[in-house]
Amino acid sequence: MNVIDLRRDFHRYPELGFSEFRTASKVVEVLKFLGFNVLFGEDAIDSDSRRGVPSKRELDEAYARALKYGANLEIIEKMKGGNTAVVGELKGKKEGPTVAFRFDMDALPIHESSDEDHYPHAEEFSSEFSGTMHACAHDGHTAMGLLLAERLADREFAGTLKLIFQPAEEGGRGGYAMSQKGIVDDVDFLFCSHLGLDLPLGEVHGGNSKFLASSKMKAYFYGVPSHAGGTPEKGRNALLGAATALLNIHAIPRFSGGTTRVNVGILEGGTAANIIPSEASMVIDVRSDKAEIKDELEERVKSIVEHSALMHGLTSKIDIIGEATTIQPDPELVSVVLEEAKQIDGFTSFKEDCDISLGSEDASFLIKRVQDRGGKGTYMNIGSPLPAPHHHHKFNIDEAVLPLAVQLLVRIGKRMLT
Structure with a gap:
């Protein structure tokens, strides 16, 4: 060969x-x-x-x-x-x-x-x-x-x-x-x-x-569809909840005790311009040179996803889709x-x-x-x-x-x- x-x-x-x-x-x-x-x-x-x-x-x-x-x-x-x-x-x-x-x-x-x-x-x-x-x-x-x-x-x-x-x-x-x-x-x-x-x-x-230790997560947001022009108040915007989570995930502070990385690499949601999005998803990556800091980042992301969903009347779930340690x-x-x-x-x-x-x-x-x-x-x-x-x-x-x-x-x- x-x-x-x-x-x-x-x-x-x-x-x-x-x-x-x-x-x-x-x-x-x-x-x-x-x-x-x-x-x-x-x-x-x-x-x-x-x-x-x-x-x-x-x-x-x-x-x-x-x-x-x-x-x-x-x-x-x-x-x-x-x-x-x-x-x-x-x-x-x-x-x-x-x-x-x-x-x-x-x-x-x-x-x-x-x-x-x-x-x-x-x-x-x-x-x-x-x-x-x-x-x-x-x-x-x-x-x-x-x-x-x-x-x-x-x-x-x-x-x-x-x-x-x-x-x-x-x-x-x-x-x-x-x-x-x-x-x-x-x-x-x-x-x-x-x-x-x-x-x-x-x-x-x-x-x-x-x-670096890493966790890759996929978060799902579930809302209620409605007509964006006629009855917007009847809907619950899943994409808005995901966007709220994205901004707050990127606002997680760096850690004094080690190297950290945070990134939302994919954000998806919605079906048409005149429909309140009822579903959205995002893929998130957190990393650190210390496994315990990576675990803390993961918990903070989970909390942000949960509370961002609640802010907009949504439900949510999050799955671990990949992981590595040091x-x-x-x-x-x-x-x-x-x-x-x-x-x-x-x-x-x-x-x-x-x-x-x-x-x-x-x-x-x-x-x-x-x-x-x-x-x-x-x-x-x-x-x-x-x-x-x-x-x-x-x-x-x-x-x-x-x-x-x-x-x-x-x-x-x-x-x-x-």
Whole structure:
């Protein structure tokens, strides 16, 4: 297998969270071919713990499209309803620790650029699916995971290798559900990683403690419709209640004890100019570098939503649709990453931690679960310069990072499985 060819294939056929039917199908096929014991569908994820699951219509459309573009029917039949997690396990020839690596698979709802200076377009591997794009390097992550599987398939190691292919990282939706399934409960050492981050090619961070805890919430407001000109007093304006909440959410003060982020990213409501809106909804994101502050922000948002609704005679509800916590890498594993990276030609810059906050990451739940059970984990950054930021329609990685990253993962795996 060629890691760049695999990355380009996944890039060409991007799939949103819990809709990664084609991607997950290809992962299962490769792992089975290499001799791994493979868990997928509800065997690899706690279906009831998933957050922000797409509608049945969206899932059915994604399922049909995956079949059209080469997904294995027998495999994805077990993934129906959006249970697109995959776990591959391979036992070595001797007893030893269980070492896991986690890779995310999902894409983003972005229209990819068709400009000539956009490398995937120029090289003819840009997205075939309008409105969906790999704009965060998860295509590269998935390809790396399969090359790691191939390089260690000879079982010349001691212990158990576990490869975790996670759906729905975007929005913080899949990691928690996989952790709740218990798929890392036997893991002694867990390594997670991310490509890009606009770091120089050749730079490696052994850990990243700068990820923010986050909660993503969807709030619903329910009112009473009425004629906006004839009987406006008979209505209860749900959109007005949502707008009141929006302004007050953004007025939440910053905290002296830590970093905070608050954002209302979506506001929807109403059906016509002459109808008092009877329903409205909004999607809210709160984050902090401390889990307890994030929890306080979440409670304040819930209070604002409730009281904004009451001000306008509405009812309301709020759902958690995504979540992540903080990450505290274990120094022992940070050292392992950097020591192995220094043995690879092409890596030239080494840091123990990241310098800046990089958003949120739901691998945090998997790492925390391992650590809570006495194991160790880390999250490493593997640098690539970027022509545009993550989540941008011209995002792309320097593909030269891919073989370097595979070498690093292989060296880590062989070192830990002894």
